[in-house]
Amino acid sequence: MTTIEDSVIVDASDVWKIYQTGQLKVEALRGLNLKVKKGEMLAVMGPSGCGKTTLLNCVSGLDDVTKGKVTIEGTDLATMSDDQKAQFRARRMGFIFQAYNLLPVLTAQENVELPLLLSGVSESEAKTGARSALKMVGLEDWRTHKPAELSGGQQQRVTIARALVNKPAIVWGDEPTGNLDSENSEEIVRLLRSLNRDYGLTLVVVTHDQHVAQETDRIVLMRNGQIEKQINAAGLNHSKA
């Protein structure tokens, strides 16, 4: 049976992140609250420097929060060791960045297999897993190509396949279309939306791109380390955070 709480994948409450470098103190997150539900596709928007990347790093367990609480799938990140967090990220989360971070000497297939092999999956299972992830992003026929032989959009599809290959509970994207021209970025937006619709993939995407934002269920607008406003699909419901 599924309860309402079960459907919350990420729950961040009163999260503060303060960077202290020498004399300089930056309050990058200032008491931020955010819940992400299973199956949701969410866009995080806001001016440069408002804390979007910091938010993503903190709620995905990549970075520690200064104050506040983050639970993912019911587990309080503060109760986990760095090692446990790293394993949790590898098993339960996928990441898509602006730069593709693909290894140039490996084929598309091998790039996608890598996270599985690193997490101890057998070679044959990794092959099957990578193949089906590449199929999900429409790159079945490009398996044996290396990144340099693929377009920007195709390379980003490979990173999406790599993010999906461990069947994550949630996928985080930081400016996933930031490096792409409008045609390629529209292709990626459509793909992300269809992965969300067809497979119920939970997605949180930091973006400047209106096209991405328009395709999501909810837009979270940030300013100065806080959520200024949340807008539900099609802008029908405006609510204060």
Ligand SMILES: Nc1ncnc2c1ncn2[C@@H]1O[C@H](COP(=O)(O)OP(=O)(O)O)[C@@H](O)[C@H]1O
């Ligand atoms: N590792 C860091 N050390 C010190 N300050 C940082 C660090 N990372 C980010 N900041 C500062 O925190 C604020 C938020 O940055 P960031 O989360 O990268 O914003 P955004 O992704 O919205 O552009 C900025 O003022 C930035 O300079």
Ligand SMILES: [Mg+2]
């Ligand atoms: Mg950023």
